[in-house]
Amino acid sequence: MIEFKMPSLGADMDAGTLVEWLKKPGDAVKRGDIIAVVDTQKSAIEIEVFADGILDRLLVEPGQRVPVGTVMATIREPGDLADAGLPPKAVPSSASPPAAKSSAPVAPASAPLVAARGEPRATPAARRRAVELGVEIASVLPGPEGVIGLGEVEAAAGARAPAKPQRPGGISFDEMRKAIGAAMARSHREIPHYYVSSTLDVSPLMAWLEAENTRRPVPERLLYAAPLIRAVARALMDSPELNGHYVDGRYDPAEHVNLGIAVAMRGGGLIAPAILAAETLDLAAIMERLRDLVARVRGGRLRSSEMTAGTATITNLGEGTADSLMPLIYPPQVAIVGCGRIVERPWIVDGKIEAAKLMTVTVAGDHRISDGRRAAAFLMNLDKLLQSPETL
Amino acid sequence: MTDNDIAKLVQSALFAVAPDLEGETVGPDVPFRDQFEIDSMDFLNFVIALHKATGIEIPERDYPKLESLDKAVAYLKAKGFAQ
Structure with missing residues (x-):
């Protein structure tokens, strides 16, 4: 049985949020197949599998944020028997370290223009800028076409004192900056x-x-x-x-x-x-x-x-x-x-x-x-x- | 084709190469680079999209004539695009 773990996708990653599984238990997988999508602090990454076999069990659910190294799924190698009722490995669902940042809402980097439930229509660039500027997108007045663009977000940001950056969806600039900072601090310290x-x-x-x-x-x-x-x-x-x-x-x-x-x-x-x-x-x-x-x-x-x-x-x-x-x-x-x-x-x-x-x-x-x-x-x-x- | 139609075409070429900007209001006389952090790859893709949409051969030395919405519309018109 092969354990498929949350990979480290760079020196700046300590945990990732599962966005979705692209295969289900029982599916045959080949080395190089993309089996999951994980949101890191920087981007949504397609995760490839490194062995051939049959996907056995999925141990992490979409939306869960787990540390690097967490077993996310098991893969049966040719010759392995199906998992016969062994107790599942503890799923570190609540295993985000206590000091960990709260998990970001699951959203691929390429959020389309459509509005999430109850949210106004805004361009992805505007959403990102809103995060950066700490503007809540729901509080921004849409432009003439009924869409919130960069201009509307910037106007809203200028109209009031900056607040703490929030994360309505997509990539958090705050988190990304932290990730870059951590990786570069390590580089500077060790190399x-x-x-x-x-x-x-x-x-x-x-x-x-x-x-x-x-x-x-x-x-x-x-x-x-x-x-x-x-x-x-x-x-x-x-x-x-x-x-x-x-x-x-x-x-x-x-x-x-x-x-x-x-x-x-x-x-x-x-x-x-x-x-x-x-x-x-x-x-x-x-x-x-x-x-x-x-x-x-x-x-x-x-x-x-x-x-x-x-x-x-x-x-x-x-x-x-x-x-x-x-x-x-x-x-x-x-x-x-x-x-x-x-x-x-x-x-x-x-x-x-x-x-x-x-x-x-x-x-x-x-x-x-x-x-x-x-x-x-x-x-x-x-x-x-x-x-x-x-x-x- | 009116200036407005050509402007729409230019904008859709821009959004095709920078989908995260889709729906943004494009300032008519501000260079795209300054407005949207368009880099050299985005810009080349934008030129390719314009070429595909209009059939006009755009030599590299003309790239500066495409740097903003107004300029791009004027350029395409000067090149005889009005189908």
Whole structure:
């Protein structure tokens, strides 16, 4: 009998709320099947099963919030007999630790526009902003179309003193901020970070991309993030000390680069699901995965494997932001690559001043595994790859 | 097709790529980026949605002409979209 437990979907998760079961007892399940949806503090996550068998018993009910590691269901392996009346394992339904936060109402991240019973119609973005601003959605006057939008929420928030943030549904920004805080406090406390950075000339990359996008029909155009991710994934393959997991005093370098992509959530917060085996994907495939990940961060669901399999992370600030950043590593990973926005600046090439498009890339590494030299070698390698974008 | 119809089309393209904004009032002259934290991926998807809805080829250098509702309507009209 296999115990299916509430997984830890990242360093920042200590408990999760079951939203729904997607399989019922007696159903055959295969490794990789999605069998449940769990709400974490950040997002609704589809939980995959890691073994083949028959779903035996469900021990947690939708709406229950249980700590990581709680047995949620049992799965019969081929050869196991059906569970013959053994007393069920204690369901830690009331097992939320006493100090735990009260459980959030169950609602997927992508709440549709329809109103919950007795609630006014409001857009999901407005609901989130209401949470953020501590505005009770029921107290907001709808706009001219009878729908509460961001503007109505903001007006309502401005009209009175801010209250303690509440959680009418969807993701709690309060909880998410706590989760990010807890994970980053752990990172800061446990990981002896070092930082190494270089300013890279990305003019060739941007010139190539412009030509490429002129040639490509609209739906096939690329964002510079795609070749950047590809180059980072390839360079990480040559830097095993920056790509892997450090668990219980032991470092496991990874075979593939499962590259976590830090995606900002509208309204605040950050989540970093991984593109699996990114080094094996071509530009079109990376672009497709990226598009899909962003869409699911915005309004859909992420999968458990995407949340746990990341072997390194990239955080790309993008247009209209800042020149550089010094990110914190996401445990159990051992490195994170931070890319600043691209800026045009004077640059000296062969003794002459030229206008160049520059990007400052910073690597945070873990001193328990490597030294700055490794990160410097990674940056030189990355630079080299970016100088020949046509080979990416 | 009236300006209003085109504006509706632009808004539905925006909501298609940012479903959590569905139903929001879109300020006519404020860039989408500033109004709704639209990032480069959202924006590209928005351009793709406009392209699919109108059949107009939109070169990358024209992206700034689509940054707000009013500008996008003017751009589509200038490109001859009025079916």
